[in-house]
Amino acid sequence: MKPPRRLHIKSYGCQMNVYDAQRMVDTLAGEGFVETANADDADLVILNTCHIREKASEKVYSELGRLRVMKDEAARQGRQMSIAVAGCVAQAEGSEIIARAPVVDVVVGPQSYHHLPELLARAERDGRALEIEFPVRDKFEFLPPPKPETIRARGISSFVTVQEGCDKFCTFCVVPYTRGAEVSRPVTKIVDDVRRLADHGVREITLIGQNVNAYHGEGPDGRIWPLGTLLRRLADIPGIARLRYSTSHPRDVDETLIEAHRDLARLMPFVHLPVQSGSDRVLAAMNRRHTVDDYRRAIDRFRAVRQDIAFSSDFIVGFPGETEEDFRATLALVTQIGYAGAYSFKYSPRPGTPAADLQETVSAQEMDERLERLQELIDSQQSAFNKAMIGSTVEVLFERAARNPGQIVGRTAYLQPAHVMASEEIIGQVLPVRIQSLERYSLLGELTALPQSRPAPTVFSTPSEMTTGA
Numbered sequence: 001m002k003p004p005r006r007l008h009i010k011s012y013g014c015q016m017n018v019y020d021a022q023r024m025v026d027t028l029a030g031e032g033f034v035e036t037a038n039a040d041d042a043d044l045v046i047l048n049t050c051h052i053r054e055k056a057s058e059k060v061y062s063e064l065g066r067l068r069v070m071k072d073e074a075a076r077q078g079r080q081m082s083i084a085v086a087g088c089v090a091q092a093e094g095s096e097i098i099a100r101a102p103v104v105d106v107v108v109g110p111q112s113y114h115h116l117p118e119l120l121a122r123a124e125r126d127g128r129a130l131e132i133e134f135p136v137r138d139k140f141e142f143l144p145p146p147k148p149e150t151i152r153a154r155g156i157s158s159f160v161t162v163q164e165g166c167d168k169f170c171t172f173c174v175v176p177y178t179r180g181a182e183v184s185r186p187v188t189k190i191v192d193d194v195r196r197l198a199d200h201g202v203r204e205i206t207l208i209g210q211n212v213n214a215y216h217g218e219g220p221d222g223r224i225w226p227l228g229t230l231l232r233r234l235a236d237i238p239g240i241a242r243l244r245y246s247t248s249h250p251r252d253v254d255e256t257l258i259e260a261h262r263d264l265a266r267l268m269p270f271v272h273l274p275v276q277s278g279s280d281r282v283l284a285a286m287n288r289r290h291t292v293d294d295y296r297r298a299i300d301r302f303r304a305v306r307q308d309i310a311f312s313s314d315f316i317v318g319f320p321g322e323t324e325e326d327f328r329a330t331l332a333l334v335t336q337i338g339y340a341g342a343y344s345f346k347y348s349p350r351p352g353t354p355a356a357d358l359q360e361t362v363s364a365q366e367m368d369e370r371l372e373r374l375q376e377l378i379d380s381q382q383s384a385f386n387k388a389m390i391g392s393t394v395e396v397l398f399e400r401a402a403r404n405p406g407q408i409v410g411r412t413a414y415l416q417p418a419h420v421m422a423s424e425e426i427i428g429q430v431l432p433v434r435i436q437s438l439e440r441y442s443l444l445g446e447l448t449a450l451p452q453s454r455p456a457p458t459v460f461s462t463p464s465e466m467t468t469g470a
């Protein structure tokens with residue numbers, strides 16, 4: 001038997017990349033690869049890249065510089081190290097990577113991960129291999145499911161892709177080009193995936209997609225199901241305690257989704273609903289296809305059915321043409337909505353997007369200032385939201401042993417980390433916790449109910465909260 005080969009994957013960017021990295025591990029497990037935490041002793045290193053902003057993209061080339069040194073060192077020791085670039089930079093700049101970085105053996109776009117074994121063989125034979133097509137067949141049909149022990153090792157919270165790509169074409173965004181047109185997976189496939197995860201200890205599922213609430217997958221009844229109907233079906237699967245979904249577009253908030261929040265206790269009352277700007281003028285220039293008022297109305301519809309619902313969002317400051325007045329409108333919207341948290345970014349022109357042709361009007365210094373003002377406001381809302389938990393009793397889904405001995409950490413409905421002193425048997429359980437204090441972003445508390453006795457799964461990891469899309 002051949003010894004196992006070691007695989008190291010470094011992922012950048014969004015939840016979809018975290019999920020895709022796992023699918024690549026599952027695909028390559030069939031080829032005798034096992035994961036290693038270190039790049040330097042790996043036989044194959046995959047950089048799973050992000051193209052959303054310039055900063056994210058630049059990381060690829062500096063990382064490839066470091067990998068070249070490691071690859072040379074491996075060769076000196078008589079070992080072969082292969083290097084693959086996957087993800088959205090691979091999709092957007094595939095041929096350029098091949099030309100610019102001779103160290104790279106394989107370039108593979110996000111729609112072709114099931115071809116990785118073939119591409120590695122081709123690289124071995126021909127020196128290099130590149131695949132960045134959008135194939136006609138759904139890659140999910142060919143991606144092998146994870147093994148039971150792999151599911152357990154990955155912990156009690158799992159992502160499941162239900163939709164990929166985006167048809168919205170916001171003028172600043174690369175997603176429609178790197179991830180392609182919107183495609184939804186059929187309901188039965190998703191149900192099978194979730195069942196399998198639940199059978200092996202997963203308690204929380206986050207449905208992911210670049211524009212997840214545009215989901216329109218084929219249902220078992222032959223009709224097209226929207227996201228709300230899918231969530232209703234998944235809420236019935238035994239073992240699943242919590243459901244989430246990300247990332248949503250304000251325009252695609254339909255009645256089935258609102259009704260799902262009204263009716264499903266397992267659907268967490270925490271919604272990531274990016275708005276990008278609080279100015280109608282900027283929203284139009286961004287081609288967001290919604291106004292500030294449409295956004296407020298969408299928020300109100302959620303709030304009408306679930307009083308305890310909280311929101312997070314994404315913002316871009318310094319979009320071409322954004323005036324101080326436009327920016328103030330963003331601050332006013334944030335003040336009015338009141339977020340539990342939000343991500344904010346400086347506008348970064350992306351080659352090939354319509355906005356890249358617009359004259360930039362906001363200086364680097366103004367952009368920095370606006371970002372700082374916005375982040376200050378968001379931070380104050382986030383701390384107020386977290387502080388408001390002190391003294392209340394909230395349900396926590398426990399995930400893993402914390403760094404401090406004796407402590408177990410889990411998450412509230414709003415994804416806040418919460419720590420208690422308890423034994424590891426509470427891992428995987430949802431239990432009420434009286435919150436006593438707040439330390440930076442972590443809540444500390446005590447259990448108010450005794451855990452049920454049941455064997456706990458073994459090793460745990462926390463999902464990334466970085467988002468992409470919508």
Ligand code: 5AD
Pocket residue numbers: 052053172173174274276314315316345346347348349350467468469470
């Ligand atoms: N510049 C800055 N931020 C961007 N985002 C997407 N494209 C850009 C860009 N060109 C942000 C949006 C999106 C999040 C994932 O990244 O806020 O919602």
Ligand code: SF4
Pocket residue numbers: 166167168169170173174175176210211249468469470
């Ligand atoms: Fe699509 Fe979101 Fe990108 Fe707009 S920002 S194009 S909705 S992924």
